[in-house]
Amino acid sequence: MSEGKLSAGFVIALGAITLTSPLAIHLFLPAMPEVKSGFDASDALVQATFSVTFMAMAVATPVYGSLSDHYGRRPVLLGGLGLFLLGSLASALAGSILALIAGRLVQAMGAACGLTLARAIARDAYGPEALVKAIAYLTMAYTLGPMVAPTAGGLLIDNFGWRSVFWFALAAGGAIAASSYFVLFETHARRAAAGASSGVLRHYGVLLRDTRFVAFILQPAFMSFMFFAVAAASPFLMKDVLGRSETEYGLYFMCFPVGYCSGNWISSRLSGRVAIESMVLIGAVVCLAAAVAQAACVLAGFLSPLIIFVPGGVMSFAQGLSLPNAQAGAMRIRPELAGTAAGLGVFVQMLLSALSSQLYGFLADGTALPMIWISSGGVVFAVAAAIYSFAKRVGDAEALAAPAVPRRAETEIGKA
16 A cells, blocks of 8 residues: 555554553653652552553563454554553552552553554555655654653643543543544455464564564664663652652653654654664664763762753664664564564563663662663663674675675585
């Protein structure tokens, strides 16, 4: 299906479904200190209300991808949006920290449908040639959520309390579900009729045996591992260490989505001009530079909002450079398994993000040092995965360029 045949409503609705993730993740970030005081809960338990979203998304995303390859994108998407609405309502009504964690779990399982199925639908609608650009534009739409959600969340919390963020998510999710029902049509024409679970597992095996695919999904995942150490630490460092308000935190937080959106815009402009592997490597190197600068400032004894958010914004920019290219590279390896590939990619990304944020919850000591140690470990592995994918492309290119040995020469070599 060509880009020109898609209505403006279809494109807007496709971008809107990516907002379910920031509605589940970033809208809640400013509420965490209020939840802690409201329920008199420990740091680790409050952090679980945040990290559980990544755990749930990590588990749900490959399921959504595989189900959509078999049953179609539209019914699976609508089911996921229904779960998101149910979880938002349960979280708004939660009477204890454990009930809130349970509500967040259901909300996140529903939100997982957005980013995975948006990429799969884009693969169906735009084709492999325009996939990097399509993913970049979708990710730019996605960044509107992180750009607005923390600020909106801070304003809501300051004026109406922390439960208001879930009522807002419920209203926004209802609008997204309505637009998806009335505007989005089925794009996956070659869906199978209820494949067995063994077939789904075989698809996972096919993809995971390809080292190029593994490198493509690990690089953005470890960059997310690094970034979410900063994201998880930032509200506590801003409120408890620096004494800033939730609204001010939300305004500073905009450095992250602005950087992410800028990186995605550059990726869309360079699509088709610069090799995917090169963009992935460039993003990793930029991210390494930002992490080193932030660590140097913290270890030297300096801490301010700018030291938290400016390097974090550069890390987000680096993610924007590499993620659309890495996702497109992963989905190109086996086009018939595009939904499964997208689901696995988001699964690993969310899993490592959850591990990072929860690890920070366990290591938090009232300083910025745990954030630095966790982010430093993530960036090392991200760079390693990027170098591997780049080296693999160079090696494959050299193998294709090497002249074939004539059969007669092969015979002579054998005799020798």
